[in-house]
Amino acid sequence: xxxxxxxxxxxxxxxxxxxxxxxxxxxxxxxxxxxxxxxxxxxxxxxxxxxxxxxxxxxxxxxxxxxxxxxxxxxxxxxxxxxxxxxxxxxxxxxxxxxxxxxxxxxxxxxxxxxxxxxxxxxxxxxxxxxxxxxxxxxxxxxxxxxxxxxxxxxxxxxxxxxxxxxxxxxxxxxxxxxxxxxxxxxxxxxxxxxxxxxxxxxxxxxxxxxxxxxxxxxxxxxxxxxxxxxxxxxxxxxxxxxxxxxxxxxxxxxxxxxxxxxxxxxxxxxxxxxxxxxxxxxxxxxxxxxxxxxxxxxxxxxxxxxxxxxxxxxxxxxxxxxxxxxxxxxxxxxxxxxxxxxxxxxxxx
Numbered sequence: 001x002x003x004x005x006x007x008x009x010x011x012x013x014x015x016x017x018x019x020x021x022x023x024x025x026x027x028x029x030x031x032x033x034x035x036x037x038x039x040x041x042x043x044x045x046x047x048x049x050x051x052x053x054x055x056x057x058x059x060x061x062x063x064x065x066x067x068x069x070x071x072x073x074x075x076x077x078x079x080x081x082x083x084x085x086x087x088x089x090x091x092x093x094x095x096x097x098x099x100x101x102x103x104x105x106x107x108x109x110x111x112x113x114x115x116x117x118x119x120x121x122x123x124x125x126x127x128x129x130x131x132x133x134x135x136x137x138x139x140x141x142x143x144x145x146x147x148x149x150x151x152x153x154x155x156x157x158x159x160x161x162x163x164x165x166x167x168x169x170x171x172x173x174x175x176x177x178x179x180x181x182x183x184x185x186x187x188x189x190x191x192x193x194x195x196x197x198x199x200x201x202x203x204x205x206x207x208x209x210x211x212x213x214x215x216x217x218x219x220x221x222x223x224x225x226x227x228x229x230x231x232x233x234x235x236x237x238x239x240x241x242x243x244x245x246x247x248x249x250x251x252x253x254x255x256x257x258x259x260x261x262x263x264x265x266x267x268x269x270x271x272x273x274x275x276x277x278x279x280x281x282x283x284x285x286x287x288x289x290x291x292x293x294x295x296x297x298x299x300x301x302x303x304x305x306x307x308x309x310x311x312x313x314x315x316x317x318x319x320x321x322x323x324x325x326x327x328x329x330x331x332x333x334x335x336x337x338x339x340x341x342x343x344x345x346x347x348x349x350x
Contacts (some may be wrong), residue, residue, distance in 0.1 A: 024246040025110065026103060026185070027054045027256045029127070029234035031080045034070040035263055040137050041067045041087065044099060044222075049349060052082050053257035056349070058100040062190060064090035064222030074232045075128050075160035077245070081232035090190070090222040095197075099190035099221060101231075104350040106287065107145065107175045107182030112238055115143070116174025123167045125185065126242040127234040131156045132226055135219035138188040139165055142208070143182045146173035150187075150205045153215035156229065164242040170205040179287050181350045185236060188214050189221035189229065258284035263345040265298070268340070276313075276338075278327045282346060285322050290348035292320035298343050306342040313340075318345060 013315040024041035033053040049056045053067045074081045086209050088271040090097070109143040114120045125139060140151035148170065154163045175182040188195070195209040198211035206212075233245045248256075250293050262282055296312055304316045306327070317328045 004120055020140060022246070023235070023237045023243060024248075025105060025236040025238075026234050028253055029232070029245070030053060030074075030078055030247065030253075031055075031070055031082045031232050032250055033254050033257045035257065035261060039067065039069040040093055041065075043068050044088070049261065049347075052080075053261060054103050056102050056104070058096045058098075058102055058186070062090050062095060062097045062099055062222060063180075064088055064190060064220075066221070071230075073230065077247075078128065078232045081128075081230050084189070084221065084229040086222055086225050086227040088222075089225050089227075090220070093190070093192045095194045097190065097192040098188065098195055099255050100319045101187040101189060102184055103234075104144070104184040106350065107178045107180060110183045111177060113169075113175070113183075113204075115170050116172065118171055120169035120171045120237045122169050122240045123236060123238065124164065124240060124242050124243075125167065125234075125236050125326055126162060126164045128153070128160050128162050128232050129156045130158060130160045130230045132228040133158065133301040135221075135227075135229075136215070136217060137221075137229075138191075138213070138215045138218055139163075140186040140188060142184045142186060142215060143170065143175065143205075144184055145176045147208045148173055148205055149208045149213060150203060151200070151213060151215065152202050153218060156219075159321060160230075162233070162242075166240045168203055168205065172205070185234075187231075188218070191218070219237065255284050258282070260349050261288050261345070261347050262286075262290075263300075263334060263343070264342045265341070267339070267341045269340075276308075276329045276340070278340060278342070280325045280344060282323055282325065286346060286348040287322075287350070289322055290320055290325075290346040290350045292325035292346045293320050293344065294318060295343040295345075296324075300343055306340060308340055309338045322348075 031052045034051050047058050051070050067085045071083045125145045135156040138153050142149045150167050152165045195214045200215045293303045296307050305312050305314050318324045
């Protein structure tokens with residue numbers, strides 16, 4: 001069967017080499033959405049989500065620090081990328097240190113991989129990378145439901161290049177069909193001997209063995225304050241072929257991101273009576289009941305405080321459903337009308 005016939009079988013067509021139909025399992029692979037911030041310094045001391053949506057940091061005990069930015073420096077066809085810039089080096093790597101850039105996926109969104117069956121599919125991961133100098137890092141896929149992993153190393157040069165990694169299928173263990181973490185893509189950028197000390201076996205699914213997770217002779221991103229790492233165009237798709245990157249509209253990508261994180265602001269004039277209550281309807285239903293927080297200022301630095309008539313109102317109670325965030329404050333009998341201004345975030349990240 002020809003490639004065109006095979007695509008037609010699945011209801012897909014090609015135009016100038018472009019493959020139609022939804023293919024990319026990764027969200028915000030082109031780094032276009034950055035609701036939280038476009039630039040954050042001092043990253044490396046804590047886990048979290050900092051700039052580009054859906055791309056989290058997972059770290060362990062490193063003294064290295066970096067600045068993460070969404071920057072307009074992508075290869076042809078990409079307006080944005082994520083840039084990591086080492087600001088504090090860590091050349092004395094303790095055994096348990098690590099730094100990972102990752103994206104986690106819900107089980108119900110990876111059922112098409114058919115894992116745990118004889119029909120299990122290969123996975124092809126592709127992305128564009130560059131750095132200030134040549135480097136080697138590790139890309140790992142983790143089956144979170146069954147504590148299994150598979151990994152391959154990849155090279156970075158000083159020019160934009162597309163990395164293509166095809167991972168073998170796993171017929172032995174499947175994914176739960178739910179909204180919890182089932183599959184995670186991890187980019188290991190720094191790791192101590194607890195993760196590198198064993199014999200690394202490339203492209204083979206196995207029960208997780210900690211000291212075999214990271215490849216041989218890999219680079220530490222924190223080896224120098226000159227070190228940089230740029231990435232964009234991240235795609236994960238079913239099968240052994242890397243197709244052209246699937247560009248989605250900004251509005252569609254934003255909605256996909258808002259299932260996990262959303263933020264906004266509200267201003268209202270109200271007679272508060274003895275209890276002030278405000279509610280916001282989320283633009284997108286959340287993956288799960290999110291953590292809903294309100295703030296006095298747009299920098300979102302102090303939770304539980306709102307602006308009431310140019311003064312702070314503290315001691316707020318916050319609650320949420322998957323569709324609404326709610327805020328409430330007993331005002332102690334103050335019945336005056338008041339202007340309320342507040343900023344809010346709702347996070348249901350994996």
